[in-house]
Amino acid sequence: MKLVIVESPTKAKTIERYLGKDYKVLASFGHVRDLAMSGYNDLGVDIDNDFTPKYEIVPKSERVIKQLSAKAKDAEEVLLATDPDREGEAISWHLAELLDLDIDDTKRLEFHEITKKAILEAIENPRTIDMNLVHSQEARRITDRIIGFKLSALVQKKLNARSAGRVQSVALKLIVDREREIESFQKEVSYKIEAVFKIGKKEYTSILVNEKGKEVEFENKEEAMKVLSILSNQMKVLSCDAEEKQNYSLYPLTTSSLQQEAFSHYKYRASKTMKIAQSLYEGVDLDSGRVGLITYMRTDSIRLSPKFIYAAKEYIKDTYGEEYVGYAKTQKENDNVQDAHEAIRPTDVNITPSSIKDKISKDEYNLYKLIWIRAVVSIMTAEKYSLKTIIFDNKGYTFKATGKSSIFEGYKKLYKELSNSKYEDIEDLEVNSIIPVKENKLKEEETKPPYRYSEASLIKKMEEEGIGRPSTYASTIDSLHKSLYIKEENKYLKPTDIALLVNDRLQDYFKDFINVKYTAKMEKELDHIADGSLNKLVYLHHTYDDFKEPFESATIIMPKQAVMLDETCPECGGQLRVSRSKFGEFISCSNYPTCSFKKAKEDELTGKEKECPICHEGKLVVRKGKYSNFLGCNRYPKCTYMEPLKKHFFKKKK
Structure with missing residues (x-):
């Protein structure tokens, strides 16, 4: 028996169907090893020893690794079939290390769609682990750990904020800069x-x-x-x-344009779009069995494979006529395009959206229709008018x-x-x-002020500026949400008071480091590590040298500060400030703990305009409970999310 290891059980289930009884396909359930949370000042990286990383098994993966190790020992051969990008390559390398596989001989399967033909072709044409890709991922992870941990500790101590990071803080700067443009706008x-x-x-x-x-x-x-x-x-x-x-017809979709179009047509958040795309890629159950419907969804390429172009042209000719058959778009000049990925496209053009509408969920249908139409129209002739x-x-x-x-x-x-x-x-x-x-x-x-960014337009801006990568756009925005730096108003992103403070202080001390130009330069350098033209250690030393001096200065000089309001405390006359808890922002007295006055911010009183954090479709509304009122999703019973009203913010009347 041969053992094939992938990331997800859904992907494993689809692939095992294609390979038959001689193969066993198991899942690692994502990353199995990460930088340790202890050692070297809790960084998990020995900065003084050429940034040597200290890895440890992710707690949730300990049982999985034991199971995989046992299966690997009994297997005739182990094949690693993780995703075809930097993160996937790193997972394969970590698996090889943990399972005592020979890095130079272990077979690495690369495919960009989960179809029988693609899987069998990958089996016939294996390669070895690409250590340049691994080094690129490792350099990114080490950089993010050092900068993220150190900056986060700084803003937690000085500003009572949650986090900061290499990409996150630059994305926040874009949002804050846009807010300032709106505030200073003078209409003409x-x-x-x-x-x-x-x-x-x-x-x-x-x-x-x-x-x-x-x-x-x-x-x-x-x-x-x-x-x-x-x-x-x-x-x-x-x-x-x-x-x-x-x-002229439109380009097929990339990760960025998929997220933008999904927002434009269906108001899907970036994270929701990627979750749906993941399920379409890994496989859904149709009458013919389990099928991967789209190619890999993390890509910035608009290239289409010759076999898909041929099949699409045949479909267009048979459905609409020869006069509708056009030419595939060529790749735009873009320094940031990674790897030899294709655009996001259907794996089989003959599986039309209408033919599977009743076999997949509404969200899956919406996204598949979007992907399918954009891929097909990219090969159709221009409209004439x-x-x-x-x-x-x-x-x-x-x-x-x-x-x-x-x-x-x-x-x-x-x-x-x-x-x-x-x-x-x-x-x-x-x-x-x-x-x-x-x-x-x-x-x-x-004249009208510029619009605030939506998630989609922010991702478009990040892509244009070379900030982040297809795999990180959605997670970067999620980090801003979790840190309470942004809130949504009619699907547009508004920075919170603490976000304005954090951004301003970071720009005071790190303006040459936390900016669009420098972050884009770092992304290009990571790409150069991936193609073997830049040494990982050269990148790490240069980046840390640029960061070290302003960080040490900020640690000493940056004052402790809170967001102060032009309001006085009704209890003691002190100045009110914006404070933060795990539930969100609230208003408290600056004389705490002497004075414990608290109250909710106005937008927290009822949950008005607050999106459900679980389904992202409903709004939180006040509901009556057996013992007290609470906030619950208005999509109940489809979504059962609830949270307490912020009663604890108010001082009881004596």
């Missing part, structure tokens, strides 16, 4: 002039433009009104031209009206199932004809 008012005209029963709008065809914006209302007063109630057609345009432009004259002032009409649907033949935008055309008008104007009017426009 401008005016445009529109002429509304009618053709038949339909109304259209034209707009005043300059000689270059650009819309005229007036900063001064009086100036705009002066022009408006000159205009007559009719316009002369100067030209009516139509131009054929093309709208006519852009009609009509130019009018009114008392020497030029107005422009535009309309669109579809010539050939192209990829939108399929994509309209996700997003169906309709065009409005304008009838052809004869040159020199006179068109009556129903109304000349002034249109006032105000």
Whole structure:
């Protein structure tokens, strides 16, 4: 018997079905070993001895390792089939070490989809463990441990905050910077002039433009009104031209764009999207048995395999016609793209979303439909449309009206199932004809502040700036939630008071280290370790040298500080401050423990606008219990989450 080890039992169950009785597939249940929580100042890393790591078995994995070790001793051969990325490579290496396998000879299976063909091809073409990938993961883990532990201890001691980290604190800076942009925003008012005209029963709008065809914006209302007063109630057609345009199809999905699109279409949080994608990748039960429906979901590539492109073209031709068959997109220039991964795509284009709608959950269906459509439309032809432009004259002032009409649907033949935008055309008008104007009017426009980040737009920004990797986007945002640094308002991320304080103090002492540019540089260096062009120790020494001096300075100089409010304590007259507990932020007296006054922050009183932390779909509402009221999810009984009301925040009346 040959033993195959993967991370999850779901993945094991799917793969074992393909391999037959000569193979046993078991799961490690994720990472089996990590840096120790003791030794070397509780870092688990000997900084003074070339950053030598001290590893220990993760407590939950001790029983699993004993079972795997026993099975490995009896096995004819052990094959490691963890995920095809840095983390997966590290898990394989740790397993090899713990099971006393020969690192140089142990077979490592690499596949990017869990299908019978892909698994058998991996069995036929094994490789050995890639130590460059292992070193890259180890360098990342050591860096995150040193920086994360030291910074977290600093903000806990000085600011009574929860945590800080290499990527987390830069993501927080993006959120805080955006909040400050919004706070400092000064609106500007401008005016445009529109002429509304009618053709038949339909109304259209034209707009005043300059000689270059650009819309005229007036900063001064009086100036705009002066022009408006000159205009007559009719316009002369100067030209009516139509131009054929093309709208090219979209790229297939990456981890980042999947999370963005899932939020846009379904309002899924990043962590929820990845959880659903994981189940689609590892396998779901269909009539034909257990099937992996999508390729590996942690990727920043838009590449598609030749065999999928061929199959998709055949599907498009058979379903829509030869004229809808296009060309696959080529990879964009992106220094951050890792490995030889494909985009996220269906493993079999002929398994259409509609064919399995009743066999998978609604969330799985939604995400699979999104992935399937984006992969297929990326190989379809462009949409062709006519852009009609009509130019009018009114008392020497030029107005422009535009309309669109579809010539050939192209990829939108399929994509309209996700997003169906309709065009409005304008009838052809004869040159020199006179068109009556129903109304000349002034249109006032105000500039708007930038939007707060949603999880999706934050991930997009992180990807653009080279911060983090596909495997870390969701977990970074989860860390910010758990540290009580962000709260959601209508699905947008607002920094909390403690987040503003933590960000400002970190920028006071670590502005050259905790910033977008430096963090992106670190990510590139980790990629260079992965491809063998940079030594792990060179990276670790340089990074720690950059961190050590500002950290030592902050440890001595940074004052202890709390978020203070412009309110006085009703009990003793002291100044109120924002404090933190495991339940969230609350308001307390700065004279504690002499004065123990506490009260809830206004947004904590009823749970208003507070998302359920378990299902992420419901809102917390006040419910009546047998003995007292409590907060519970409004999706009950589907979700049974509950927590106590913050009654303990209030001082009892005497």
